[in-house]
Amino acid sequence: MKVLVINSGSSSIKFQLFKMPEQEVIASGLVEKIGLKNGEIHYNTQKKSVNIEMEIPDHAVGLREVVNLLMSSASGVISNVDEIEMIGHRVVHGGKEFLNTVEINQDVIDRIKSLFNLAPLHNPPNHVGIVVAQDIFPNARQIAVFDTSFHQTIPEKAHTFAIPLKFRDEHDIRLYGFHGISHHYVSQKAIEYLHNPKAKLIVIHLGNGCSMTAVKDGKSIDHSLGFGPNQGLIMGTRSGDIDQGVIFYLMEKFNMGAQEVSDLLTKKSGMLGLTGDSDLRGIEERANNGDEIAQLALEMNTYRIKKYIGTYAAVLNGLDAIVFTAGIGENSELIRAKVCEDMNYFGIELDANKNSIRSKEIREISTEYSRTKVLVIPTNEELQIAKECFAFQQK
Numbered sequence: 151m152k153v154l155v156i157n158s159g160s161s162s163i164k165f166q167l168f169k170m171p172e173q174e175v176i177a178s179g180l181v182e183k184i185g186l187k188n189g190e191i192h193y194n195t196q197k198k199s200v201n202i203e204m205e206i207p208d209h210a211v212g213l214r215e216v217v218n219l220l221m222s223s224a225s226g227v228i229s230n231v232d233e234i235e236m237i238g239h240r241v242v243h244g245g246k247e248f249l250n251t252v253e254i255n256q257d258v259i260d261r262i263k264s265l266f267n268l269a270p271l272h273n274p275p276n277h278v279g280i281v282v283a284q285d286i287f288p289n290a291r292q293i294a295v296f297d298t299s300f301h302q303t304i305p306e307k308a309h310t311f312a313i314p315l316k317f318r319d320e321h322d323i324r325l326y327g328f329h330g331i332s333h334h335y336v337s338q339k340a341i342e343y344l345h346n347p348k349a350k351l352i353v354i355h356l357g358n359g360c361s362m363t364a365v366k367d368g369k370s371i372d373h374s375l376g377f378g379p380n381q382g383l384i385m386g387t388r389s390g391d392i393d394q395g396v397i398f399y400l401m402e403k404f405n406m407g408a409q410e411v412s413d414l415l416t417k418k419s420g421m422l423g424l425t426g427d428s429d430l431r432g433i434e435e436r437a438n439n440g441d442e443i444a445q446l447a448l449e450m451n452t453y454r455i456k457k458y459i460g461t462y463a464a465v466l467n468g469l470d471a472i473v474f475t476a477g478i479g480e481n482s483e484l485i486r487a488k489v490c491e492d493m494n495y496f497g498i499e500l501d502a503n504k505n506s507i508r509s510k511e512i513r514e515i516s517t518e519y520s521r522t523k524v525l526v527i528p529t530n531e532e533l534q535i536a537k538e539c540f541a542f543q544q545k
């Protein structure tokens with residue numbers, strides 16, 4: 151069967167068409183700069199690459215262009231829209247409403263809309279993607295896969311904030327967690343690799359956004375992102391954990407409004423705020439050339455990750471493996487090395503040679519004597535969504 155996976159953002163649509171259960175990618179691509187005159191469509195199949203620049207006023211126009219490409223005589227891979235039996239949508243926030251992947255109907259759409267205030271930047275474009283796809287593929291089953299669902303197993307003691315309970319019970323203020331589709335995929339791969347469904351794992355997702363999950367028996371039991379997207383690790387432009395005293399001080403001392411402080415902490419902080427650069431490659435190069443600010447930022451970044459490893463090792467009461475994933479986790483030898491430095495108390499011993507190997511495959515980069523394994527597992531959120539669609543079909 152053919153499954154189209156759609157990840158609809160505010161000005162972009164990422165898509166991949168899979169043949170399942172073979173997990174074969176038939177076509178993939180990206181529509182970007184939606185809403186602008188110079189919109190772009192990048193489309194790839196095993197044989198062809200097509201790049202188009204055109205005005206893309208909205209998501210509907212963008213997705214229709216993708217469908218035209220999927221069906222075109224020159225670069226197409228299907229002959230009519232009904233060949234696509236299922237569409238899997240990434241939806242960032244499922245609140246406490248959605249514990250699992252669901253088939254989309256009007257009730258699901260209304261509930262996704264009711265969560266707009268919890269994820270104002272993400273859920274509205276996810277919702278648009280669903281509505282547009284329903285119109286273009288009227289006969290396909292549409293499935294919603296939520297980034298928050300994997301974290302619904304986090305126990306109450308870990309997901310409740312120590313503020314009056316009415317804020318949790320009446321206003322849904324609690325830890326939800328994000329990047330769940332990636333953490334789910336990577337932890338399953340780790341469990342398969344280790345042949346141990348009970349493995350105690352810490353998954354470290356380091357991309358533009360960064361987060362860590364403690365995984366026990368294949369389930370998320372704690373996670374570093376919380377109610378919003380700025381808790382835990384230091385990210386490209388986000389501060390991660392910060393003393394709340396700083397927020398109130400900024401507001402009082404500099405007369406800053408809530409939005410201004412939020413922008414400061416989420417768009418102008420993190421590695422960007424420290425170094426002026428949000429892309430880690432540039433920062434690593436500067437650090438290698440002796441730039442002390444870049445060196446400090448890398449020290450701070452990896453120190454924070456170490457602190458969370460300590461926390462989660464305690465929460466798990468043991469550790470079988472730590473797993474690095476996403477753009478930085480999969481590619482940065484330096485970050486992995488710094489995180490694993492002086493961690494023998496946790497049984498972590500990195501093999502420098504294995505760490506330096508570049509590969510797109512799952513790999514073990516710890517020494518053969520390391521009590522805790524260190525793994526690098528490339529994430530694949532789209533494949534996870536396609537797998538969940540296929541599993542749904544089997545029900």
Ligand code: AMP
Pocket residue numbers: 356357358359386428429430431476477478481482483
């Ligand atoms: P993602 O959000 O998973 O696409 O990750 C994007 C981030 O990965 C970017 O901010 C880059 O800084 C980082 N990245 C990608 N390739 C490398 C690399 N070779 N070395 C260090 N960082 C990298």
